[in-house]
Amino acid sequence: MAGISPRRNKGFTRRDPDADLAPDLVQRDFTASAPNRLWVTDLTMISTLEGPLWLSAIRDAFSRRIVAWETSARADADLVLTSLEYALASREVAPGELVHHADHGTQYTSIKLTTRLVRAGIQASMGSVGDSYDNALAENLWMLIKTECIRGGTFNTRAEANLALFEYIDGFYNPRRIQKRLGYLSPIEFEEKHYANQAATEPVNLKPRQPALTS
Numbered sequence: 001m002a003g004i005s006p007r008r009n010k011g012f013t014r015r016d017p018d019a020d021l022a023p024d025l026v027q028r029d030f031t032a033s034a035p036n037r038l039w040v041t042d043l044t045m046i047s048t049l050e051g052p053l054w055l056s057a058i059r060d061a062f063s064r065r066i067v068a069w070e071t072s073a074r075a076d077a078d079l080v081l082t083s084l085e086y087a088l089a090s091r092e093v094a095p096g097e098l099v100h101h102a103d104h105g106t107q108y109t110s111i112k113l114t115t116r117l118v119r120a121g122i123q124a125s126m127g128s129v130g131d132s133y134d135n136a137l138a139e140n141l142w143m144l145i146k147t148e149c150i151r152g153g154t155f156n157t158r159a160e161a162n163l164a165l166f167e168y169i170d171g172f173y174n175p176r177r178i179q180k181r182l183g184y185l186s187p188i189e190f191e192e193k194h195y196a197n198q199a200a201t202e203p204v205n206l207k208p209r210q211p212a213l214t215s
Contacts, residue, residue, distance in 0.1 A: 021109065022124035026101045030137040032062040035191055036093050039067065040101045041083070041108075042138035043075055044146075046165075048155040055165065056083040059141050063194070064179060065187035066141070066169050067091055071162050077110035084113065088120060095121025103127050103135050144173070 032038040038061035046053045056079045057069040068087035072079040084100075100122045102108035108126065117124050127134025149168035155161035175188045182190040 020114075021104060022114075022126045024127055024134065025099050025123060025125035026127070026134075028127075028133055028136065030061045032060070035060055035062045035065075035194065036091050036098050037062060038099045038101065039087065040135060040138040041080065042102065042135055042142070043080065043105065043107065044142045045075070046071075046146075046150055046155070046161050048158050048161050050155075050157045053155075053158045053161050054079060055145075056080050057138075057141060057169075058083055058087045059137060060187075061137055063187045063191045064137075064182060065174055065191060069165070069169055071158070071165065073158060075107065077107045077112045080107045080110075081112050081116060084116060093120065093122070096123075099123045099125050101125040101127065101135065101138075145169075 026038065026040075030038070030040065039058050040061060041056065041058045043054055043056050046055055051073060053071050053073065054075040055069065055071050058067050059065065060067050067090065068083045070079060070083040070086060072082075080102075098121075100117055102125075104126055107113065114124060145165070145168065149164055150161075153164070155164065174186065176186050178184045178186055185193065
């Protein structure tokens with residue numbers, strides 16, 4: 001039996017010098033008071049014998065849950081837009097309450113993505129390029145996935161890598177991987193506890209019964 005330690009990843013971010021950049025609304029404070037207040041997102045590459053597989057994921061800062069992920073042979077704006085649409089379809093997002101934090105990569109400054117964020121009422125936020133601390137919560141996710149799921153194996157095809165990601169993210173990480181920051185609960189358990197506590201403390205408004213009308 002041998003342990004596996006995390007490795008420092010190479011940066012793949014490419015910045016468009018002509019792109020309009022969003023402000024950094026996070027300032028390295030990756031905390032949130034409730035689900036769907038702060039999402040962090042990034043891209044990483046997974047090697048296969050068939051060629052590179054690009055993984056786009058969105059992580060909720062409150063519960064550390066991976067709320068959406070998508071893969072593609074190409075690291076383009078369509079990939080990050082698809083993962084965003086997946087997240088919006090599976091989560092209840094109130095306009096004006098959510099911050100979407102990424103880096104200055106061309107995929108995140110694209111017209112496609114920025115327009116969709118505006119339409120959904122989501123505030124765009126961006127850290128700098130080449131500084132992992134500005135998107136540390138997303139970088140930490142890549143460390144976990146590559147250490148616990150990818151490292152030590154060889155994928156013959158992109159489909160094989162995709163299946164391994166599905167088994168890890170949806171079968172283990174979200175429902176079963178406990179985390180110290182979450183009180184030794186998994187991301188899904190932490191969210192369920194939050195909603196249960198919220199439901200228990202919400203006041204119940206009961207209308208008084210109206211007296212019966214007599215003729």
